[in-house]
Amino acid sequence: MMLANVIFIFMWIFHSWDVGVLCADLPETVLSTEQIHHHIKRFSGLYTGPxxxxxxxxxxxxxxxxxxxxxxxxxxxxxxxxxxxxxxxxxxxxxxxxxxxxxxxxxxxxxxxxxxxxxxxxxxxxxxxxxxxxxxxxxxxxxxxxxxxxxVPKVEILGEADIYVKAGSTVHLKCVITQSLEEPAYIFWYHDGARVLDYVRTEIDIKTERVGSDTTVGTLTIYEAQRKNSGNFTCQPSNLDSASVLLHVLNGEHPAAMQRGKNSASPIPGRWWGPLSAGLGLSACLRPRTAAAAVLVIGIAGHILFT
CATH class of the missing domain: 2.60.40.10 (Immunoglobulins)
Known part of the structure; x- marks a missing residue:
C-alpha cells in the first residue's frame, strides 16, 4: 500500500504544471490523502466545472x-x-x-x-x-x-415644416441629430427625392459637424436661392430615420398667397356683403321657406344694383 502511494505521488509531481512550487512544499515523508487533495484544489481553483x-x-x-x-x-x-x-x-x-x-x-x-x-x-x-x-x-x-x-437618436430639421425665403437670400437648413452615441457615417440630402450630389460650391454647400458627445449637425447652405430651389428637402443620416421640410422661394409674393393656392375660397367682395347680410338678417324673422325666397330676391337685387 505504501509503495502505491509513493508511485502515485511521483506521477502527480511530474505531470504538475508547477513542479518547483510543489516540490518546495513536499515533506520528506509521504503525503497523506488530505494533503494531496489540498494541492489539487490549490492548483485547479475553487470550481471543478464551468x-x-x-x-x-x-x-x-x-x-x-x-x-x-x-x-x-x-x-x-x-x-x-x-x-x-x-x-x-x-x-x-x-x-x-x-x-x-x-x-x-x-x-x-x-x-x-x-x-x-x-x-x-x-x-x-x-x-x-x-x-x-x-x-x-x-x-x-x-x-x-x-x-x-x-x-434611438432624434432627427429633426430646425425651424417650421414650411420655410419661406425671398429670392436671392442665403438659406441654411440644419439637420440636428441628438441622443446619438456614435456620429453617423454620413448625412445625405435629397431635393424632391433626388440626392443632392453634383452641386456648384458657389451655389450650395454641405457640411457635417459633431457638437458635444451626443449631437451631430448637418448643414445644407443655399446661396442666392432661386425658384428652382423650392421643394422638399430631406436629410437622411446613416441607419437612422429621416427629416424633411418644404422650402418656398418667393419672388415678392406674400407667403399667405402661396399657402392658399388655387383651391382656396376667395373672400366675398365688399359690395355684395351689404345686401347679403341684410337678407340674412331678415330671414331670421321669417318662416324658413319665406326666408329663403327673401335672401334670393335681395341677393339678385344687389347683383343688379352693383354690376
Whole structure:
C-alpha cells in the first residue's frame, strides 16, 4: 500500500504544471490523502466545472442601426455547449457557433483567448432591446443574463415644416441629430427625392459637424436661392430615420398667397356683403321657406344694383 502511494505521488509531481512550487512544499515523508487533495484544489481553483466570470457585464447600451456585442465569459467550459436565448419570446438564437433563427443579423462566435462566447446583433433595431440569456448545458443549466438597451437618436430639421425665403437670400437648413452615441457615417440630402450630389460650391454647400458627445449637425447652405430651389428637402443620416421640410422661394409674393393656392375660397367682395347680410338678417324673422325666397330676391337685387 505504501509503495502505491509513493508511485502515485511521483506521477502527480511530474505531470504538475508547477513542479518547483510543489516540490518546495513536499515533506520528506509521504503525503497523506488530505494533503494531496489540498494541492489539487490549490492548483485547479475553487470550481471543478464551468463557471461564469463574475466580471462579465450585465448591461450593454448600443445605438439604433449599429452592431451590438453581448459577451459571455465561461471558464472551464470543457465539452459543454453555450446557447444564447432571447428572453421576450424564449427563442433559441444560437448554440455554440450554429444559428437557430431565420434572421442573419444574429450570430455567435468564440474568442478563445478570453473564453468569451459573444452574441453579435447586426444593424440593431428598437425591438431588439431587452434581456438575453447565455446558457451553459450543465445539469442543472447555468445562466447569465444581459440586458440590451437600444438608444434611438432624434432627427429633426430646425425651424417650421414650411420655410419661406425671398429670392436671392442665403438659406441654411440644419439637420440636428441628438441622443446619438456614435456620429453617423454620413448625412445625405435629397431635393424632391433626388440626392443632392453634383452641386456648384458657389451655389450650395454641405457640411457635417459633431457638437458635444451626443449631437451631430448637418448643414445644407443655399446661396442666392432661386425658384428652382423650392421643394422638399430631406436629410437622411446613416441607419437612422429621416427629416424633411418644404422650402418656398418667393419672388415678392406674400407667403399667405402661396399657402392658399388655387383651391382656396376667395373672400366675398365688399359690395355684395351689404345686401347679403341684410337678407340674412331678415330671414331670421321669417318662416324658413319665406326666408329663403327673401335672401334670393335681395341677393339678385344687389347683383343688379352693383354690376
Amino acid at each position: 463557471y461564469f466570470d463574475p466580471a462579465t457585464t450585465t448591461n450593454i447600451t448600443t445605438q439604433l442601426g449599429t452592431h451590438a456585442y453581448l459577451p459571455c465569459k465561461v471558464k472551464q467550459l470543457g465539452n459543454k455547449s453555450v446557447s444564447w436565448i432571447r428572453r421576450r419570446d424564449a427563442h433559441i438564437l444560437t448554440v455554440d457557433r450554429y444559428t437557430f433563427i431565420a434572421d442573419d443579423r444574429f450570430q455567435a462566435f468564440l474568442v478563445e483567448a478570453t473564453d468569451t462566447w459573444t452574441l453579435q446583433i447586426k444593424y440593431v433595431q428598437a425591438r431588439d432591446g431587452g434581456q438575453y440569456e447565455c446558457q451553459v448545458s450543465t445539469e442543472p443549466k447555468m445562466s447569465h443574463f444581459i440586458t440590451l438597451n437600444v438608444v
